[in-house]
Amino acid sequence: MSGIDQPAAGPAADAAAASAADAGRGARAKRPIDILRERQGERTPEQKEYFKRQTQVRKALLEALKEAPRTIPELAARCGLPSEEVVWNVMAMRRYGTVVEEELRGDYYCYRLKEV
Amino acid sequence: MTELKKNYDSLVIGGGIAGMQAALDLAEQGYDILLVEKDPSIGGVMVGLNKVFPTLDCSSCICTPRMAESAHNPHIRIQTYTEVKAVEPLNVGFRVRLQKKPRYVIESKCIGCSQCERVCPVDVPHEFDYGLGARRAIYIAHGNAIPQVAVLDPTYCTFCGRCEKVCPTHCIDYTQQPEDVEVEVATIIVTTGLQITPMDRKAEYGGGKLINVMNPMAMERIQSSNGPYGRPLRPSDGKVPRRIAYVQCAGSRDRSIGVPYCSRVCCMYALKQALLLRHYIHDVDVTIYHMDIRAFGKGYEQFYRRVMREGVRVVKGKVARITEVENRDLLLRVELLDEEGRVAEERYDLVVLSQGLIPAWQGDGVLAAELDEDGFFRSISPKISPVLSSCRGVFIAGVAAGPKDIPDAIVEAGAAAMEAAIYLEATRYHERFIEPSAVH
Numbered sequence: 001m002s003g004i005d006q007p008a009a010g011p012a013a014d015a016a017a018a019s020a021a022d023a024g025r026g027a028r029a030k031r032p033i034d035i036l037r038e039r040q041g042e043r044t045p046e047q048k049e050y051f052k053r054q055t056q057v058r059k060a061l062l063e064a065l066k067e068a069p070r071t072i073p074e075l076a077a078r079c080g081l082p083s084e085e086v087v088w089n090v091m092a093m094r095r096y097g098t099v100v101e102e103e104l105r106g107d108y109y110c111y112r113l114k115e116v
Numbered sequence: 117m118t119e120l121k122k123n124y125d126s127l128v129i130g131g132g133i134a135g136m137q138a139a140l141d142l143a144e145q146g147y148d149i150l151l152v153e154k155d156p157s158i159g160g161v162m163v164g165l166n167k168v169f170p171t172l173d174c175s176s177c178i179c180t181p182r183m184a185e186s187a188h189n190p191h192i193r194i195q196t197y198t199e200v201k202a203v204e205p206l207n208v209g210f211r212v213r214l215q216k217k218p219r220y221v222i223e224s225k226c227i228g229c230s231q232c233e234r235v236c237p238v239d240v241p242h243e244f245d246y247g248l249g250a251r252r253a254i255y256i257a258h259g260n261a262i263p264q265v266a267v268l269d270p271t272y273c274t275f276c277g278r279c280e281k282v283c284p285t286h287c288i289d290y291t292q293q294p295e296d297v298e299v300e301v302a303t304i305i306v307t308t309g310l311q312i313t314p315m316d317r318k319a320e321y322g323g324g325k326l327i328n329v330m331n332p333m334a335m336e337r338i339q340s341s342n343g344p345y346g347r348p349l350r351p352s353d354g355k356v357p358r359r360i361a362y363v364q365c366a367g368s369r370d371r372s373i374g375v376p377y378c379s380r381v382c383c384m385y386a387l388k389q390a391l392l393l394r395h396y397i398h399d400v401d402v403t404i405y406h407m408d409i410r411a412f413g414k415g416y417e418q419f420y421r422r423v424m425r426e427g428v429r430v431v432k433g434k435v436a437r438i439t440e441v442e443n444r445d446l447l448l449r450v451e452l453l454d455e456e457g458r459v460a461e462e463r464y465d466l467v468v469l470s471q472g473l474i475p476a477w478q479g480d481g482v483l484a485a486e487l488d489e490d491g492f493f494r495s496i497s498p499k500i501s502p503v504l505s506s507c508r509g510v511f512i513a514g515v516a517a518g519p520k521d522i523p524d525a526i527v528e529a530g531a532a533a534m535e536a537a538i539y540l541e542a543t544r545y546h547e548r549f550i551e552p553s554a555v556h
């Protein structure tokens with residue numbers, strides 16, 4: 001299973017929504033965020049790809065972790081993702097409270113979704 | 117945040133441990149100090165370290181009180197996220213142009229609540245964790261940051277506006293731009309610290325491209341309980357590493373990359389990290405490959421003996437090549453110097469390159485102080501007063517003046533403060549510009 005689908009929410013969706021809102025706003029007064037967007041210029045293809053990829057990876061990891069707590073190699077296999085990308089994303093989710101570390105299985109710690 | 121004054125007795129460039137020490141030593145004598153830091157927080161390299169050698173004291177437990185003391189001292193004005201753009205010598209002192217980078221956050225209104233960080237949808241490799249951990253596009257530099265003020269990285273902003281909506285003090289200001297400000301100062305103390313030697317030119321060690329070949333600062337972060345993983349794991353797959361090697365002089369004493377000098381701290385930080393790995397991971401095998409161990413400071417030789425007693429293998433050998441093999445493990449080809457140069461191959465889960473120190477700032481054409489052949493600022497009196505630069509009124513301390521450890525950097529910063537105070541008294545600058553409202 002690839003586990004990677006189009007984003008429903010996340011940074012890529014936010015970027016798209018912000019862009020659409022901008023187009024619909026027409027001649028209305030500029031908001032401060034529009035001033036920042038204008039000064040920064042259009043997001044590059046690399047930036048857009050970064051947002052999109054992060055959204056896809058997170059969705060796949062969340063789905064896999066909803067099924068059961070897993071180690072990094074298990075998550076990588078389940079989602080069809082490179083294990084180093086899984087490490088970085090799981091640790092980001094751990095830092096911001098989505099994921100917690102559980103017991104050690106062999107040489108790998110297990111991670112599960114934090115109960116809300 | 118109040119406006120900057122027009123005059124300060126001293127400008128300290130760099131808010132690491134040496135800069136804070138120099139600022140505090142001058143402030144305690146009543147001089148007014150402007151402490152400028154390019155990053156969003158003061159604390160420098162030291163606040164990111166796990167523990168210090170040879171005492172194994174918690175590094176941030178030593179550093180953060182210094183940070184707080186600097187922030188609360190009425191004679192020290194801290195200006196973070198700011199760079200020195202021009203220095204013009206005057207008859208006495210200097211006219212300095214500073215550029216404050218936009219945080220997109222009004223510093224005086226931000227209460228450091230992190231609500232903006234929590235709602236931001238983008239995770240970004242965190243510089244403080246050498247890319248191993250994540251921060252958000254809007255973030256507070258780290259848990260011990262001073263000031264506890266958020267900063268927005270527009271490169272990764274999706275312009276969703278959530279941070280602005282959630283901020284309870286309405287401190288998000290997307291319209292901020294770089295802001296130039298001029299001040300006059302009597303003296304300058306340069307404490308701009310270090311970078312580690314880049315590995316891209318060391319193809320034999322993977323050229324910085326092998327994920328499980330790590331730099332020592334990243335190892336400091338993963339050993340820290342507040343680090344990116346919360347414990348030492350390897351970046352490729354989150355495995356608990358069971359076999360770890362340190363390669364000494366990987367970026368020092370090496371003419372091929374233009375770093376012929378000894379960086380002085382690598383032996384000791386490698387010994388410290390190796391010992392701590394033995395404490396953190398049950399039954400871990402840690403080997404340090406070295407040309408010679410330089411344990412020069414007070415208590416350092418005893419520490420070296422202790423590390424060996426506690427099971428770290430210290431092997432005299434030159435690592436010729438590091439190759440990635442199956443499972444992203446690493447194969448080290450080593451010439452064993454104590455075995456008549458026998459060549460051995462050893463497999464490891466993780467390798468740390470003991471990279472050396474290079475200067476973080478070399479004046480950038482802004483400051484006229486001369487550099488030595490090694491790229492650090494030159495002292496005109498290396499024996500009698502190593503803190504005197506080639507520019508009158510400019511003093512150098514810490515790693516800006518040459519590789520050194522934390523205690524030596526602190527002592528040198530104190531010496532630079534003393535020389536600056538002597539200079540200030542000689543020029544009577546303090547009396548010319550002292551204002552009744554000198555306390556801000």
